[in-house]
Amino acid sequence: MNNNVVFNFNVDGEDFTSAGQASVNVKKNLRQLGISPEIIRRVSIAMYEGEINMVIHAGGGEATVTVEENCIDIVLKDTGPGIKNIEQAMQEGFSTAPDNIRSLGFGAGMGLPNMKRYTDEMKITSEVGVGTTVFMRINL
Numbered sequence: 001m002n003n004n005v006v007f008n009f010n011v012d013g014e015d016f017t018s019a020g021q022a023s024v025n026v027k028k029n030l031r032q033l034g035i036s037p038e039i040i041r042r043v044s045i046a047m048y049e050g051e052i053n054m055v056i057h058a059g060g061g062e063a064t065v066t067v068e069e070n071c072i073d074i075v076l077k078d079t080g081p082g083i084k085n086i087e088q089a090m091q092e093g094f095s096t097a098p099d100n101i102r103s104l105g106f107g108a109g110m111g112l113p114n115m116k117r118y119t120d121e122m123k124i125t126s127e128v129g130v131g132t133t134v135f136m137r138i139n140l
Helices: 021-032 037-058 111-117
Strands: 005-012 060-067 071-078 121-127 131-139
Touching (some): 021 037, 021 060, 037 060, 037 071, 037 111, 037 131
Antiparallel strands (some): 005 060, 060 071, 071 131
């Protein structure tokens, strides 16, 4: 692949039924590009977890996936409340999801840890009251 391929998605923060749609579309597009099933699985899991977090905590956001020759970069950006303590948020089981979200089966505190687990590189920048950007890279 000589040229980068970029996919952009808006994540609707008002609709849980559409959460995960970007990861489904990325999965389909990566298949068409001939990316290996294992890489597609990792990208899909990381994307889905990020989308759900944006819906639960930030009222939605934007997802950009860039396929390069040697890697796939995922950038998730929102203008939500921000993450007060990133180190704490990265701990398995830690969640700030409200009870109504937990009753739907979300908010178990595994989103960020799973995003890290399925990527080769992950960086979170967040400012309280401004928003959060998550950068993830999966090497090919």
